[in-house]
Amino acid sequence: MILLESHSRFLLQTLFNRLQNLQKCVELDHNWVEFDDVRYHLQVSMKNPHILLLSVSLPTPSSETIFVRGLPFGAIEAIKAAYGVLVQILDPPRDGFNLTLKINLAKLPANQEQKHAFLVKVASVREVVLGAPLRVVLKNLASRTVARDMDPLVALVHRPKESFFLVPQANKVTVVYPMRFNDSIDIVLATSFLQEFVEARRTTGLNNSPPCSWSYTPPPELKGVSADALSANAGFVTFVIFPRHVEGQKLDRTVWNLSTFHAYVSYHVKCSEGFMHTRMRRRVESLIQALDRAKPDVENAKKTTSQNRSFKRLSLKDSRVDSFS
Amino acid sequence: MDPAASRPAVVIDNGSGYTKMGFAGNVEPCFIEPTVVAVNESFLNQSRTSSKASWVAQHNAGVMADLDFFIGDEAIAKSRSSSTYNLSYPIHHGQVENWDAMERFWQQCIFNYLRCDPEDHYFLLTESPLTAPESREYTGEIMFETFNVPGLYIAVNSVLALAAGYTTSKCEMTGVVVDIGDGATHVVPVADGYVIGGSIRSIPIAGKDVTLFVQQLMRERGENVPPEESFEVARKVKETFCYTSSDIVKEFNKHDKEPAKYIKQWRGIKPKTGAPYSCDIGYERFLGPEVFFNPEIYSSDFTTPLPVVIDKCIQSAPIDTRRALYKNIVLSGGSTMFKDFHRRLQRDIKKIVDARVLASGARLNGEIKSQPVEVNVLSHPIQRFAVWFGGSVLASTPEFFTVCGFLPITSSVFNAKLAYTNLYFFLTSVALIMLVWNFWLNVQACHTKAEYEEYGASICRTNPVFKGMY
Numbered sequence: 197m198i199l200l201e202s203h204s205r206f207l208l209q210t211l212f213n214r215l216q217n218l219q220k221c222v223e224l225d226h227n228w229v230e231f232d233d234v235r236y237h238l239q240v241s242m243k244n245p246h247i248l249l250l251s252v253s254l255p256t257p258s259s260e261t262i263f264v265r266g267l268p269f270g271a272i273e274a275i276k277a278a279y280g281v282l283v284q285i286l287d288p289p290r291d292g293f294n295l296t297l298k299i300n301l302a303k304l305p306a307n308q309e310q311k312h313a314f315l316v317k318v319a320s321v322r323e324v325v326l327g328a329p330l331r332v333v334l335k336n337l338a339s340r341t342v343a344r345d346m347d348p349l350v351a352l353v354h355r356p357k358e359s360f361f362l363v364p365q366a367n368k369v370t371v372v373y374p375m376r377f378n379d380s381i382d383i384v385l386a387t388s389f390l391q392e393f394v395e396a397r398r399t400t401g402l403n404n405s406p407p408c409s410w411s412y413t414p415p416p417e418l419k420g421v422s423a424d425a426l427s428a429n430a431g432f433v434t435f436v437i438f439p440r441h442v443e444g445q446k447l448d449r450t451v452w453n454l455s456t457f458h459a460y461v462s463y464h465v466k467c468s469e470g471f472m473h474t475r476m477r478r479r480v481e482s483l484i485q486a487l488d489r490a491k492p493d494v495e496n497a498k499k500t501t502s503q504n505r506s507f508k509r510l511s512l513k514d515s516r517v518d519s520f521s
Numbered sequence: 522m523d524p525a526a527s528r529p530a531v532v533i534d535n536g537s538g539y540t541k542m543g544f545a546g547n548v549e550p551c552f553i554e555p556t557v558v559a560v561n562e563s564f565l566n567q568s569r570t571s572s573k574a575s576w577v578a579q580h581n582a583g584v585m586a587d588l589d590f591f592i593g594d595e596a597i598a599k600s601r602s603s604s605t606y607n608l609s610y611p612i613h614h615g616q617v618e619n620w621d622a623m624e625r626f627w628q629q630c631i632f633n634y635l636r637c638d639p640e641d642h643y644f645l646l647t648e649s650p651l652t653a654p655e656s657r658e659y660t661g662e663i664m665f666e667t668f669n670v671p672g673l674y675i676a677v678n679s680v681l682a683l684a685a686g687y688t689t690s691k692c693e694m695t696g697v698v699v700d701i702g703d704g705a706t707h708v709v710p711v712a713d714g715y716v717i718g719g720s721i722r723s724i725p726i727a728g729k730d731v732t733l734f735v736q737q738l739m740r741e742r743g744e745n746v747p748p749e750e751s752f753e754v755a756r757k758v759k760e761t762f763c764y765t766s767s768d769i770v771k772e773f774n775k776h777d778k779e780p781a782k783y784i785k786q787w788r789g790i791k792p793k794t795g796a797p798y799s800c801d802i803g804y805e806r807f808l809g810p811e812v813f814f815n816p817e818i819y820s821s822d823f824t825t826p827l828p829v830v831i832d833k834c835i836q837s838a839p840i841d842t843r844r845a846l847y848k849n850i851v852l853s854g855g856s857t858m859f860k861d862f863h864r865r866l867q868r869d870i871k872k873i874v875d876a877r878v879l880a881s882g883a884r885l886n887g888e889i890k891s892q893p894v895e896v897n898v899l900s901h902p903i904q905r906f907a908v909w910f911g912g913s914v915l916a917s918t919p920e921f922f923t924v925c926g927f928l929p930i931t932s933s934v935f936n937a938k939l940a941y942t943n944l945y946f947f948l949t950s951v952a953l954i955m956l957v958w959n960f961w962l963n964v965q966a967c968h969t970k971a972e973y974e975e976y977g978a979s980i981c982r983t984n985p986v987f988k989g990m991y
Contacts, residue, residue, distance in 0.1 A: 200632075200633075200636070204636060205552075205633070205634060205636065206551045206552065206634075206635070206636075209552075225547075225548075226547050226549070226551075227529060227544060227546055227547060228529070228543070228544045228547070228551060228635070228637075229528050229529060229544065229637055229641070229642070230636045230637060231632075231636055231637055231638040231641075232638065233528075233641065235528075356524075378640060378669070379640075379669050382669065459638070462638065463632050466628065466632070466639070466667060466668060466669075467588065467628065469666065469667045470624050470625070470628055470663075470667045471587055473624065473662075473663070473666065473667055474587075474621045474624065477620060477621065478621075
């Protein structure tokens with residue numbers, strides 16, 4: 197796996213299971229948590245087996261990010277656009293969650309392909325809600341305009357109490373990620389990973405991908421942001437997105453990839469740690485083998501004594517050992 | 522407060538056959554996937570004798586192949602459709618054999634299936650009661666070093682199975698757990714939450730052997746199954762059609778009299794040619810599970826029936842626990858799911874026990890009348906993932922985190938947690954909460970990242986469940 201898929205695997209699996217066993221009235225009540233502290237709760241009651249209640253809780257926003265009634269701006273419109281009439285937003289949401297959706301499985305389109313597409317869309321509710329503001333900005337970029345009421349610097353939440361920043365302009369959008377890691381080893385690995393990442397962008401095959409850069413100090417775009425938001429221990433990554441990156445079908449993927457960039461880096465840091473451990477284990481095993489080869493052959497020595505035993509006088513003790521072996 | 526303690530713990534039960542994974546506080550695991558990794562080993566076949574430039578290319582290919590692997594059902598599908606992937610089963614007979622594959626398996630479980638950040642959650646893993654301290658250390662090393670988990674608890678799976686049992690029976694932490702998985706069968710007596718280490722019995726017959734036996738029976742009868750699929754078909758046949766009989770002779774007669782009622786049909790499609798085929802399933806329906814009761818029909822090495830093993834196990838336990846142990850024999854693991862398995866087991870054990878009571882009565886000439894011994898084999902609907910469920914119950918109690926050495930969680934948090942877990946209908950019983958509390962006082966085995974950094978992997982060596990036994 198190199199890139200994460202935008203739908204939650206468990207949610208999609210559960211939705212399909214539900215759909216296949218609509219007649220069976222089985223109660224369902226499941227809680228789970230995804231990376232970046234996105235929590236889900238799925239509930240189906242015995243009375244209405246075709247009504248699903250899906251609640252989502254988003255990461256706590258930092259002080260720079262503004263949530264409108266518990267959701268990022270543009271989220272409600274994005275939900276309505278993505279799901280249409282099949283999904284109802286419950287107000288107020290379930291206690292402890294930011295959003296509760298009511299999904300009616302009985303009203304799904306009959307066409308298999310459409311049904312599948314709809315369920316995948318429901319399973320990627322995270323992309324729809326959290327990516328909504330990013331999508332608005334990038335859509336403006338695709339039409340090469342800047343909304344009048346848009347701030348020159350937009351902060352979007354992507355991890356609990358952490359934000360990344362957008363600088364929307366008419367012909368490009370600059371995206372800046374302050375990278376933070378908890379573990380000291382992770383910081384080192386992430387730093388070198390990001391440097392390699394920027395280096396890899398320069399190869400000829402990737403000429404069309406967004407230009408990216410990494411620096412240890414905050415880039416000039418972030419002037420005027422509070423020092424608290426700029427305390428990144430693994431530097432700052434900047435991407436510049438051009439209109440060609442958000443044309444048509446590409447928009448969805450760009451939104452998802454940008455909003456999960458931190459998870460992507462953190463996954464690869466863990467992968468490289470695992471990779472190094474594999475190598476270390478292999479090395480230890482080969483060294484142990486070398487040590488074993490260097491040992492004087494203990495077993496052979498034993499064998500010779502047992503072969504020579506006939507020359508020794510058998511004592512009672514020896515014969516007893518013999519009978520056990 | 523530690524933020525990780527406010528999120529549900531991740532519970533992963535790695536079995537030789539299937540891995541059950543999910544979040545604590547739920548009644549069902551999120552995923553049940555075969556414990557298998559498909560590794561891309563195509564780069565190994567490239568010629569090694571060429572120049573240095575190709576050495577670099579080979580190294581890069583190796584690096585890429587390290588990222589190119591699949592687990593679970595996907596792995597099986599991949600290995601079938603292309604020849605570049607080799608299947609590797611990291612766990613044999615309940616013990617982890619291939620740590621590289623295991624690490625990759627966990628990595629996929631966490632990042633791709635559960636999609637959670639391991640730094641955000643406490644982890645509860647399981648081990649078989651006979652796991653070596655070294656492999657427990659290895660587990661700790663991988664979890665703390667690679668995944669940076671904030672806290673880890675390695676539970677003994679039979680204790681968890683017992684914990685799962687007390688939601689359906691009386692609240693008791695004394696009992697015998699008969700855990701028949703795919704690769705290992707253990708009979709583990711537990712007294713008051715402690716494992717009686719010296720009395721653990723293992724049997725070399727497990728779910729995989731049932732599959733092999735079914736496969737052998739079908740092959741010998743000449744059923745029309747493509748050889749490359751025969752093991753998978755045998756596994757499916759075992760899972761869907763097998764049941765436990767009360768008497769083999771009667772069962773044979775029944776099958777012969779009414780073949781239409783008892784003989785089932787299996788339909789499949791040949792993977793290579795795509796041609797459909799069908800085959801009959803006859804006696805193997807009841808002969809498969811029979812290997813536990815009459816092992817001599819399958820192997821000549823091991824011929825002690827399971828009921829005798831359980832009886833011997835209880836007889837070797839301390840005398841004051843024996844009656845309680847007979848009273849609470851708990852089944853766990855997928856291979857105990859055969860229909861009427863618990864009835865047959867209970868009847869056979871009862872027979873042995875009654876014979877012994879009768880013999881001792883005769884020896885004493887009826888002067889002293891002993892009380893009849895109660896034998897109970899319990900089965901519950903969640904047997905297949907009973908171990909996982911036990912882990913889920915225990916990891917959703919607030920003590921799980923306090924035992925892990927963190928600040929005590931206030932009662933308000935506990936109530937909030939209870940409100941959103943769907944275990945409320947189990948946990949509302951005060952007695953149960955007290956029991957879990959006592960249990961956790963005994964089992965303070967959760968390790969935190971801070972402890973790991975202070976003392977190293979050796980903290981995982983001992984498991985207090987065995988305290989005083991070794």
